[in-house]
């Protein structure tokens with residue numbers, strides 16, 4: 001499954017946004033323009049659909065509907081999220097549409113209620129609540145739950161429920177870089193590339209594991225060419241490790257363990273493994289944060305190399321000039337987020353802006369053509385905080 005379109009209304013700092021997505025999408029914009037908020041719309045759908053999740057829980061985890069609803073919205077508007085999906089990257093047409101409208105009970109427990117929940121498959125309506133459901137109309141409590149989250153009710157669209165649920169969000173916590181002593185420990189339940197990552201590698205069936213490490217090693221040649229023979233092993237205490245040969249380390253090369261790899265290399269390996277380990281949407285939050293600038297400039301190519309073989313869809317948020325210096329990035333893969341004060345943030349694809357298209361045709365990279373457009377208008381004031 002691949003997402004082909006996202007619609008937001010009154011979602012956080014978006015009054016209204018429409019975005020087309022292909023196999024990869026880069027979000028860029030100044031600080032606080034809503035990159036994380038946009039990714040959060042996909043995470044919200046995941047949280048509604050996931051086992052043990054659900055609508056009430058997903059809203060509660062975000063501090064309630066009043067936190068989620070756009071401050072710039074009119075008085076009683078619904079918060080709306082809608083997506084379109086196709087079956088895979090090779091199928092041409094959008095097959096599925098799913099949409100939610102949310103409002104808050106005006107009295108009593110002030111629960112979150114569905115204004116509507118709608119599903120279409122190939123243009124045919126499969127669900128339209130509460131309009132064509134008399135049970136919903138008789139019993140408002142039913143509107144506190146989506147059919148998406150209910151196994152008995154989502155039979156006809158289980159495929160999209162499962163695609164939502166598998167969405168994966170990765171934020172490579174920079175603290176782990178500054179405090180390497182934490183990197184191999186379990187930090188607050190999130191430890192994407194620490195011990196649990198290495199365990200996950202070890203638990204993968206040998207054939208798959210070898211094949212993946214081989215692919216990763218080949219992809220890494222772009223960024224870390226001296227690293228060879230990437231493999232996994234357990235030490236005498238049973239701890240899992242990654243090993244590789246570093247060609248320039250000693251005259252005849254020396255084997256290094258992951259604790260001798262640079263943090264950037266290790267994180268990159270974790271990222272590339274994750275790309276190969278699953279098929280659902282991957283949300284990557286500012287991957288540049290933990291990587292060396294030179295590696296960041298290779299990141300789009302690296303990601304592309306591995307995601308292509310799997311058909312995995314990736315949405316990346318970034319404001320790294322290095323990342324956007326890759327000339328392989330198509331302007332239709334770049335969404336520009338521009339805050340417009342009380343109107344909220346406006347989203348448009350770089351390909352929709354005439355002046356950007358002209359600059360790119362003139363040989364500029366996205367970094368040259370687009371980042372100045374998204375730079376904060378009063379950047380000179382930042383010096384005050386240094």
Ligand SMILES: Nc1ncnc2c1ncn2[C@@H]1O[C@H](COP(=O)(O)OP(=O)(O)O)[C@@H](O)[C@H]1O
Nearest residue numbers: 012013031032033034035036037067069070071
């Ligand atoms: N309900 C809301 N209405 C309006 N703005 C919001 C709402 N929720 C969050 N924001 C704003 O969104 C901004 C943060 O967006 P964020 O996605 O973290 O930006 P980025 O990731 O681009 O730095 C903050 O300025 C915050 O005040």
Ligand SMILES: [Mg+2]
Nearest residue numbers: 035036037317
């Ligand atoms: Mg952010």
